[in-house]
Amino acid sequence: MATEIPQSTPPTxxxxxxxxxxxxxxxxxxxxxxxxxxxxxxxxxxxxxxxxTSSITRGRLENGRKYQALREDYWGPSDGQQFESMEMILSHLMFLIHDHSQPQPLFRSPIKEPQNILDLGTGKGDWAIDVADEFPSAIVHGVDLFPPPSPWVPPNCFLEVEDILQRWSWRQKFDLIHLRLLFGAFTDPEWEHLYEECFAHIEPGGWIEQVEADVRVLCDDDTLPADSNMASWGPEFLSCGERSGRKLDTIDTFATRIEKAGFVDIHEQDYKFPVGPWAKGKVYKELGRANLIHWDRGLEGWAMWLLTKYGGPPPWSKEEVQVYVAKMKLEMKDPRIHSYVRMRRVWARKPGQSKH
Ligand SMILES: C[S@@+](CC[C@H](N)C(=O)[O-])C[C@H]1O[C@@H](n2cnc3c(N)ncnc32)[C@H](O)[C@@H]1O
Incomplete structure (x- = not known):
């Protein structure tokens, strides 16, 4: 039965x-x-x-997965398998499904004629590409640690390789800076520094918008067994985040950090994305189906680096991670379990008068 979801120093x-x-x-x-x-x-x-150049392109291989070569402290792989899961929804399609009836499904910031837009940690660049298509007179930059796998981008879209914790090379100011799913990427001081950079690089009256996910798999009707891997997933990863110094509870902290950086007019929207097509309504069924595929493809990549480095203690073996993930995949496909994941979108304005 369908259930309702309410709404380095350089070398010498x-x-x-x-x-x-x-x-x-x-x-x-x-x-x-x-x-x-x-x-x-x-x-x-x-x-x-x-x-x-080729080491940046090749990346690092660990436990059968490929990671970008610029930073050793970011948990996510950047290989075909992970790009597939990013594309396959959480990062893009699911938000488009959920927000399809919004006047602008790509963002909520009330900007009308943007000229410069920046997407930090752009991943495959799906969001930046769609925004560039939507606003052909704007210049859209997307930046990540690895070269973009997208074979084609619109002429007004630039996908670049940079570590956003290093000095920014962009001289222009942006009407909108967007970040999505950067949870667990930075330490507390790094987050603070990043928001200060965003504040400095946004036009007066311009906007910052960020979307983050909760790592916990939740359930409102007691159908998620307490001894399941799905139930242990969130606490396990929150502990890994604590141990790594890059906390994974970003969803609960980023709005406050954005405000602390000086942004005003803070707006929040919370989402529940069902895992599997168990919830009532066409949109939630589509969303749930997409989310299930996304988790199925993404799980190993999300788990491997964190658990083999910060799991336990002692850290898990590759095989232990694979077994855990395999069991979790089975649980996720059980229609009796009504699980979902929480997302939060925050958009906020830099004080001052917008030019546009
Ligand atoms: C979970 S992915 C989300 C990708 C994209 N925003 C989306 O929603 O599909 C997070 C991305 O942040 C990037 N990232 C992490 N640390 C970074 C840094 N210091 N500089 C640039 N990108 C970074 C990762 O490489 C990864 O592609």
Missing amino acids: VAATAAEEEEQVQDQGIEADDNTDADSAYDGGYFSDTTSL
């Missing part, structure tokens, strides 16, 4: 500039012992540059 090359100047005067030009003429001629220098 030479010493100081002065020492380098002295070396040059003393020694003149000498060949580097490690670089013979032939290797330079056959592309050795070129390989030096390309090796950086």
Whole structure:
């Protein structure tokens, strides 16, 4: 029966500039012992540059999954399997299904003619691409730690590789900065720093908008067995977040942080996304179906890094994670269990008069 859901320091090359100047005067030009003429001629220098690019493209392999190469402290894999789950909904399609009847399903900030938009931690870039399509006169930047897997982007959309905790390279100010599902990515001081950067890079009267997910699988009608993996999933991951120093309770803290950074006019919208098509109503059935596929594809990737590093203690083995995930997949497909996950959207304005 359907149930109702209410609503690093850089490597030392030479010493100081002065020492380098002295070396040059003393020694003149000498060949580097490690670089013979032939290797330079056959592309050795070129390989030096390309090796950086290709390491970013290749990423790191761990427990059979691929991770981006820029930071070692982010939990999410960036491989085909994970892109599939990101696309397959949570990050995009599910919000479009839920908000299809909103005047603007892509965001709630009341911006009319945006010129510059930034999507932080853009993932595959689905949101940035759709927004660029929707606002052809705007320039949309999407940024993440790995090169975008999207084969095609609109001409006004730029998907870039940057660590958003490092100094930002954008000189323009933005009408809207968007973040989605960055839970567990940053320490408390890093979040604070990030919101300060957002505040500094948003036009007066411009908007910040963020959407976050609760890692706990919830249930309102006691159909989720207390001894199930689904029930233990949330507490297990909240503990991993505590141990890693990058908490996974972002859904409960980000609105306050946004306000603390100086934004005003704070709006919140809470969502319940059913896992499986158990809830009443066409939209919730579609949402539930999509969410089930999303969890089915995404589970291992979400679990592997965190549990093998911060699970336990002691941390879990790869095989333990695989068994846990397999059991959880079975539970999620049980129609007697009426589970859902919580999402929260917050949008807020930078004080001042908007130009648009
Ligand atoms: C769960 S994914 C969400 C992707 C996208 N926002 C969406 O909703 O589909 C979080 C993304 O944040 C990115 N990320 C984490 N730390 C980052 C950092 N320091 N700089 C840039 N991107 C980062 C990850 O690589 C990952 O793609």
